[in-house]
Amino acid sequence: MAAEPRQRLASSPEQPQPLRVVVNLTKEYLDRLNAVWVEGQLIEIKRRSGTVMQFLTLRDTLAEVSVSISTTQAVLDAAGPITEGTVVAAWVKPTLWLKSGSLVFECRELRPSGEGRLLAMVEQRKRMLQAEGLFDAARKRRLPFLPRRVGLVTGAQSAAERDVVENIARRWPAALVEVRHSLVQGPAAVEQLIGAIRSLDAHPEVDVIIVARGGGSLEDLLPFSDEALARAVFACRTPVVSAIGHETDTPILDLVADLRASTPTDAAKRVVPDATVEAQLVGRAIGQARRAILARVDAESRRLAELRSRPVLRDPAAVLDGHTERLQHARERLGRAVDARLREEQLGLTHAIERVRSLSPRATLQRGYVILTDADGRTVDRVAATSRGAAVRARLADGHLDLTVTAAAPEASTAASHAPQAPVPPPLSPGSAKALPATTTEEQ
Structure with missing residues (x-):
């Protein structure tokens, strides 16, 4: 106004x-x-x-x-x-x-x-899907090393299809390509892309899926940032490779796919290995393995030769000579020790026997002493223990004598307090035939 x-x-x-x-x-x-x-x-x-x-x-x-x-x-x-x-x-x-x-x-x-509005819309959608975890690196699957069949979703008769098929055939001829054509731009593109991806995901022999397009403007690439397409790729059981070929902006498909390739050609290189390169790697690996085996055999041969050159292996019995000699010396020392111990013990036993014999009554009897016992077998060790006319037995070293007491004369030191003292006879000498003075002995 x-x-x-x-x-x-x-x-x-x-x-x-x-x-x-x-x-x-x-x-x-x-x-x-x-x-x-x-x-x-x-x-x-x-x-x-x-x-x-x-x-x-x-x-x-x-x-x-x-x-x-x-x-x-x-x-x-x-x-x-x-x-x-x-x-x-x-x-x-x-x-x-x-x-x-x-x-x-x-x-x-x-x-x-304009494009700013589209970018803002795509950015807002990215944030929402990222918050839901569709971009998490932990859920991304590894591609198979040698896929049997490669699924390809792309435009019909497009340069992207030609690049993928030719590169796969050149790099790994044994791999088969299962192609599903779809629109890659426009309002109907999202529905066809989802149908093609689900068809390949259900195929039992498809090991990996490539979604390819040869770049384009922001408006042309909007189907690859569609939320429904992103959720369909996230739900796939088969690994999905995004090969949109647009470096300026990143479609949402690049973020939700298991692997992002810069171009369709790059996707083919990432999906299948190069047969020539792999053959060279195998050849180098075989060469390295052969060299390693030969080196190991040489090393073990040298080690075996060193072991065989040792004295113990040249003459195995030689190591026993020293042990045999030490065993012989040990046996000799053991014999001498046993003999010395036996002599020592024998000498000690002899001394012990002599001490026992010297302390035994029989030894006393052998020195000329006798042992008197009464009729009941009790030892007569005092004059008062017998009486005149009593029968006693005198035990000598080689036998015994049966005697009759004709007289008893106690010594003055023992009888002084009981009876008048009698004349003390001279002491008996060892071995004397007469045990008591002023008496007579009778053998029975």
Whole structure:
């Protein structure tokens, strides 16, 4: 809506208008303008932490025209992930700051425009799927080393199909390619891509699936960032390789697939090995194994020769000679020790026997002593233990004598307190035939 015309201010060098009047009138005029949607490219984003107001610089997409835009943090957050260089549509209203006289456009709403809008949409979808775990590296499966059959989803008669098939045939001729044609751009592409992937995933001989396209614009590649396609690939039991061939942006399929290849040709190289290279590797491995075996055999041969050259193996019995000699010496020492011990024990036994014999009654009898016993067999060791006329037995070393006591004469030292002392006879000498003086002995 156009502003109403106002009367021109009169001014001259002699009567100038105050600055505040001109600024206020300008502000009043700008305040009457409506907010308008404008398109431009963000060339600068000045984010200030801790403040509500943020400042942007917006430039026309064709002309060298740029303006300063003020907005709030809430408006920036609502616009989604935008960066410098993004083309946006901004709902702005011009205003004038009185203190500085700066013309600023207040942005009340901000939306990505064109490719920026598409990128923001794709980025938002990426964040959602990432939060659900569809991009986790832990769930990605390893590709088989030698796939029997390779599934290929691509456009009919496309360069991507030709590159994949030719490279697989050249690198590993034994691998078979199971092709499913599908649209790779446009509204119907997502449904056909999902059907082709599910068909190959259900094939019992397909070991890996390649989804290939030879690049394209952002709009052409939108089917490969579709949420339904991403979930279909995530649900596959067969490993999936994404070969979109677009390096500028990353479609969601690249993130959810088990492996991302930069081009269809790169996908073929990653899926099957090169037969020539593998043959060379096998040849080198065989050569290394042969050299290792020969080296091991040589080493063991030298070790065996060293063992055989040792004296113990040249003459195994030689090692026993020293042991035999030591055993003989040990036996001799043992014999001498046994003999010495036997002599020592025999001598000790002889001494013990002699001591026992010297202490035995028989030895005493052999020295000329006798042992008297009464008729009851009790030992007569005192004169008072018998009486005149009693029968006693005298035991000698070689036998015994039966005697009759004709007289008893105790010694004065023992009989002094009991009876008158008799004359003390001279003591008997050992071996005397007469045991008692003034008596007669009778043999019975």
